Structure formats: structure tokens, C-alpha cells
Amino acid sequence: MKPGKFYPRARQERPSIHDPDVRPRRLALLKAAVINFLALQFLFLGLFCYIFGSLFQQTGHIHNLNVLYVDYDGGAIGNAVRKAYNQMADTGFPTLVEEPALFYPDSSSIDGAVCDINYWAALYVAPNASNHLSAALAGGSAAASYDKSDVMTMVWNEARYSTVVDSAIASNLKSLAEAARVAYMNAEGKKLVQTLNSSDPAALSALSNPWVLSSNNLQETTQGSRLIYNTLVIILILIQEFFFLGYVNGLYQQFQLYTSVRPHRVAIVRQIISGTYTLVGALCTTGAIWAFRHGWQVSGGQFAITWMALWLFAHLNFLVLDVFTIWIPPPYVPMALISWIVSNVTSILLPFELSPAFYRVGYALPAHSIFNVLIDIWSSGCNPQLYYVLPVLFVYEVVGLVLSSIGVYRRSHYAMIKQEVDEKVIQERVEAVISERQGQIPTDGLHEEQQIETSESDGEAEGTMQRRATVATQPEEELMEIIRREMSRPRVEKATTSRESTGPSFNLPFKDYQASI
Template sequence: MDLSKESLPSNASDNSAEVQQFRGTEVELQSLKRTETLLLRVQSKLSFFNEQLREGRKGIYLETLRIYLIMAVFVLAVFSIYWGSYFDRSLRYKNLRMLVVIEDDQIVDGMEPFIGNSVRQILNTSQAHFLGDWKIYNSSEFSALAAKDGLSIFDEVKKQVHHQHYWSSIYVKPNATANLLNAIEAGNTAYNVSYNSVVSYYETGRDYLAMNSYVTPNVARINDMFLRMQGSIIDNMMTGKNTSDIFADINAVKVAASSLEFFKIDGIPFTDAVITAPAQVGLIYMVILTFFSFNFFSTVYPKVAKMNVKPVQFLLYRVGSTIISFLVLSFFFSMVSLAFQVDFTKAFGKGGWPVYWATNFLTMWAVGGINEVAGMLIIMVYPPMIGFWLLFWVVANISATFSPIALTPAFYRYSYAMPIHASYEITKVIIFDTYKGALGRNYGILVAWVCIATVLLTVTSVFFGKKMAARAIAEKQRQEEEFLEKFRHEDGEAINLEP
């Protein structure tokens, strides 16, 4: 039987039209439904302080307090490491080993060695002991050490400082008192009183911040104490002499009035401020840069994993690509210093820059590999902690690196084993040509960190991949369940809307 509109009676057709007009079109019904839902949503919004939200507010308060507690603990812990490296530093000046060689220790023609004796007297005071650990040798003691190396006394002094057995030196030249007296009596203005009396040899390149902040200022304080004794030294020298006849010569007065200022010799001066970038601050940026690499490639690794490659090949890609990234980053990092004309030829000639690049590569591999491992572990446990990890890793590496470890509490001896400290020492050799004796140890430290980081990266990558895959499956199941629940809910609403 045909039930089309044409077969219906006219009155039935009219009634249908009236019903349709009363109910509205399907579009109008859907619009009405959406409007009603929107109104319900607006009307269902509650004040944050509504009684119905008490439990929710309580949960938020507790979560906020937990976050503050975590942040407070890590701020106190991490920054205390850095602040602690500076704590009571002045009380540890006595840990700075200083070499003192006094060759003015013999009576010459009845003249006492007043200059040598005055230096020894000053260094035996409590004030001097506060400023450094002064290892005092007389001429016979130190000449035996110099003879073993086939060097003169002063060359042996320079060698001891260059080999970093001492931070600085005070060298009182042989017969300094007698020679000064002869120069005064002869009115010899060509006689360099400072150079021929006391010389201080040091190398700023060993640690340019420490030298300028602690070492040379402390030696200068000893010099000030010595200068305050100059009047009595000259008086003692002139005892029994016919001063009227001697000082009748104006040149004799000039020589006697010449300052006994220590003659300073800087064996490795700091001459270019741009060196601060690669030799110090740049090492901090290096740690941060390796962390950026982890962030940038965090979207690439999942894409490779989804390509259904063999697990072993993916693992090789994961570790290998990380190492290649450090190689590329270290190249451009090293190029910046070359572009700003840092001289890399002092220690290794034309091979200086390749050595510098290789050092930066190993350093990035060491600190960056640990960053990768820590990043994956933190993502699995509590991702917001990544920032604090980076802060900790920087602070742990630099706290006692850019200052003498001898001036820090014993806790900071761990810095000798840290990758950034090793890289810092190597970089100073490359740029300043400081003592090379510790190169093997410092490269060994970097290689050890590289091995540890590579092993940990391999193991952690496997564990991280399994963990993330399990989470992805669980998330997919959760989304499917939410979709089905939503579908059932919407389907039920659609049925209820039927006339």
C-alpha cells in the first residue's frame, strides 16, 4: 500500500503541516537543543568558594602546598651548594700554598741580611699565616732542589709555580741587602732596587679570577707590611756608616728612597677579556645547550619509534643520534671562539683549535649524556622537575670549578671528578699554555663520564621506551572508553528527543 503524501487525504496533509510548523524544522530543533545545553552549562557554573566545591578546593590547596614544598626543598638544597662554596672563604686563605725562597741569608762584609730577615719575620706573623701557607726555603735548601733539575734558583722558582705546586712566590735575591748598600754608597741610580731585592713570580693564566681576587692581593698585603719596614731596614743598614758623607750625594738619597716594592713577574698574563667566554662562562652555557638538544629531539625520537623499526636499530639510532648531535653542537660552539679571534696556538700550535673542539665534544657528551638520562627518568616520574635537574647539574659542576678548591669546604673536593672542572682545566692549557701535567688525568675524567653516560643512556632508553609504550596503550584505552561513554550518553539524549 502506497503511503506517500499524494495518497493521503488533504485534511491529513494539512494536519501534518500544522504539526511541523508547531515543532519547527530539524535544524531549529538542534539549535534549540544546543541553546538549552549552553544555558544549562552557564547556569551550572559555581563560585570557587561554593560549598559543593569544598573537597575540590581542599585537593587544590594540598596540591599547591605540595608544589611549594618541593620547590622550597630544591631551592634550598641546590642554591646552598653554590652559596656554600663561598662561605668563610677568607678563613681558608691559609690553604693557598705560597713559595718563599730567601737567598739573602748570609752576612756579607759584616752586613746582616736585613732584607731577607725582614721578609722572614713578616711571614712568621699571625697576619701572614692568615693570608697564605708560606713555605720558606733558605738558599742551601732550595739550591739542592734546583740542582736536581739542573736549573738556577730563580728558574726553579718559576718551575715550581708553573707546575702548580704553589700559587705564587716571593724570591729574595742573593745578597740583596749588601748590594743595596753598595748602590747607595756609590749613588748608582741605574740600580733597580725593586728587581734586585724581592721578586714575586706568578701565573695569572692558572686561574685568572682567583689570582686577581685572592692570590696577588694577599701577596700585595705582605708587600705592604714589608714596605712599612723599609725605613728601619735602611736605618739598620746605615748603622755605623758616615751618613753625612754618603747622603751628601743626591743620587745616594734617590737610591735609598727608592721603594722596596716587590718586582712582579706574571709568567702567563691574562690579556684578552674575550677569553672569559670560552674558558669560563661558556662552560655553563654548554651544559644548558646540551639540555636544549634533548628538548629539540624529543619530537623526533617518537616518530622513528612509530616507523616500526627493529628495537636494536632504534636503540642504535637513539644513542648514535645523540652523540652526533653533541659532535655538531660542539663544532659550532667552538667556532664562536674562533670567530672572535681567540688565540688557540699557544700550547699546540695550529692544532690548538681541533684539540679545543675535541675537548668540547667530550665535555658535551659527558654532561649532555647525563642530561638525557636524567630527562628521561624525570619524565617518567615527575616532569616538572626537569628545570630543577638542569639547575642542579649546572650548580654541581661550577660551584668549585671557577675558584680555588683549596678555598672551599672539604665537601667540594668532589669537583675534582666533575666533567666541567676537567674541561675547564684543559681549556686553560689550550688557551693559556698552563702546565700540561694534568692533561691525562682530566681527559681520563671526561672519558670516564662519557662511558658512564653512554651505558646509562642505552639502558635508560630501553626502559623509557617500554614505559612510554605502556603509557600510550593505557592512554589509548582510556580515550576509547571515554569516547564510548560519551557516545552512549549522546545516543541516550538523542532517543529522549524523539517525539
């Protein structure tokens, strides 16, 4: 079945591409296509290199993650941990930073060091752990009461880049604990065999598996949705604000608010609408996170604070995108949008410790700030970076409010200029049509005057003048039809300049109400 059967006008004859009138347009088309082809290819090549560069040789940067080590035991087990670390230490293993027990008098102070993000995690050996193990090998009540999980403990916060700490911290520390067991048996094996009570099953169990690494997870975060908190959640918020901005601009254009309402009122209402929309949108986002939080221990208070944080982030991004569409030429707005999304997401894909130093420019981006705020909220304050992330967010908010409000005046200014130009064009076209219709009168009049001279009849002359008056004075209904036809006739306009642009604009999907306007 031929498509032309349903679209007959598509088969209408057109000039050949070799036509002299078509050739200049063909060359201009090829030139524009090549330029834009290269621009887009270089843009996306740069974006791919930027995001892949942040992940490049991630394993080689794991040594930048510092882990606190405190040996409360001061015996064979603590020495075994040191020997195991010396064997495993390389660029693919976290750096173990040993501190004296005097600096951390109890385990709660170690929890505080990890909570205050002085270290990514901590590992400590319990006091008298070596003596308790030696006593357990001798059998009896000491073996029966021996607790394998009260020997070595790691402290970490899984809410802080959960996928990273799972593999780079938790897994490596578990491997370190196993390597320490092997080092302990190699160093103390002969002595242990001499003191072992082979008739006591509890003593044999302590020999075969002297300890189990305990885990003190400050905020367990194991739900599947955690994988997209620092990727798709941020991306969807940014895209959501872009589409909403397009609908807001479409609303203002369809109702011609820039030319019918004072700019300060437009700016106020625009901010109220955007604030309300982002408030509801942040509520929906937070609700979705909470709905799929299975096994995640977070409270209602954390829900409310998360909602407020995401509201701030969503609104400032609406303002940023609005500023883009005001001050950046329209052809470059899509490029700015995708660059903004990629740069923001790249700033939170990995901790800066695992990326090249260049990527620390992400400290200035709102996505990095909001993700650190969320980590602080979800782990009950165990990510104290609000002293710099909140000012970053509020700077974007305040500057965005100012520039967006100025942009309303800019848009109103050029909207009024465009309206005046359109009205002038319409007026000129209507006048041209009326003049064209009236221009037929002199020709008819000359013919009639010749009839007057030949007839030399006053009565015929009077009839001729009446006919001329009839031609000159069109009926009002016919004149209005001419005006409507001229206003609806398509006309070729020059491309809209960047100054006249109101940004991306989408037609409203539900607009039955316009019939009554």
C-alpha cells in the same frame, strides 16, 4: 576594554567553587599546591645554602694557599721579607713556605714548581741583592747600573682561577714587598744613611725606592671574559644540552620513531645526532671565547684542544641529562636539572682550598674536571691534573652511553605499549559508534513488522526489509567520517606514568616539511 570581548567563551557560566562537585577538587588543589610549594622552597633554599656555603668566609681560608719563598740573597733583604711576613701573617694572607736555595738551584726550577702546582705562587730574592743595593747607595757606576726590578720576583699563573690569584696572591705579595721595604729601612736605615752618596741622584733614587717587585706570570689572563669562564660558560653549555635534548625527544615523538624503527638503530642515530650537535656547539663556544680573547696569548693548537675538551664535556652532559629523563620520574626532572647545574658550578667557583672541606665532593663532578683541563690547555700544561680529571670525564661518557642506549629500549617498549592501548581505545570507540547506529534498526524493524502483520502484503514486507538493509549498511564515506570524528574527539586520559615518559619534549619551531609527510 574588557578581555572577555575577545575571548567570549571565557565568560561562559561555570559551577561555583561552593558546588558539592567542585569542593573535592578544590581541596585536592590546595593540598597539591601546598606540597609542591614546600618542595620547591626547600629545594631552592638548599641550593642557595649550598652555593653560598662554598663562598662563606673565603678570606679566612686564604692561608690554605701556599706560596714558595726562596732567599738566594741570604742578606738584609731576605731577612726583611721574613720580618714583614711575620707581621702580616694571619688567616687572610697566603702561607709563605720557605725552602733552602739548594732545593731550587735556579729560578727556572721555581717556575717549574709553580707550573706543577706544588705551590700557588713563588717569591724569591735574587743572589747578592743586598750587596748590590749597598753598592748603589754609595753612588757611581754601581748606582747607575742598579736594576730595581732584579731584586725580588714573584712567579704565578694567572690562568689558574684568575680572579682569585689576582686578589689573594698577586695583591698580597705586592703588599708583602712593600712591607719588606719598610722593614728593611727600619733595620738598615742608620747604616744606609752613613754610606749614602747624597750628591748622586741615582743613589738617592735607590734609597727612596730600593726595589720593585717583578712579576713572572706564566700565563697572563686579563681579558674581561675570564670572569665567566667558570660560571656562565658552564651554565650555558648545560642549558644548551637540555634544550637540545627536548628538541630531540620532540623529533622522535612527532615522527613516532620509537614505534616504527628498531631500537638499536634509534640508539645509533640518536648518538650520531647528539655527537654532531655537541661538536658544532663546542666549536661555537670555543670560537666565542677566542673572539673575545683580547690580549690573551693562546695559539691555534690550544683552540683545537679546547674545542675537543668542550665537545667531550657537552656530550657527556647531554647523556647525563638524557639518563635523568629516562630513570627519574618526570615531576622531579626539573629539580634534578637545577641541582645538577648548581652543584657543577659550585665545584669551580673557587679553588677547594678556599671552601670548607665538604665541597671537595666536587672532585667527582665533570665541571670541576673540565675546568682543570681548560686551565692545563690555556697555560701550556701548567696544571698537571689530567691523571684524574680525564678518567672522571670518560667515566661519565661511557656510563652515559650505556644507560642512554638502554633507555632507548625502555622508551621503545613503553611507546609500543602506549600505541597498542591507543589503538584499542580507538577501535572500541569506533565499534561503539557503529553499534549505536546499528542499534536503531530493531526499533524501526519492530514498527515495520507491525505494518507487515496488519497489511499482510508480501510486497510491503519486501520493501520493509530493503529499508532495514539500507539502515544497516551505512555508506562507506559516512562510516569513514564517523571514524575520523571519533579519533579527533578529545578524551580524558590518566596522567602519564614515569615509565611511559620520554623526557622533556619541545615542539619543533620549523616544521613546514610535515605537510608532505
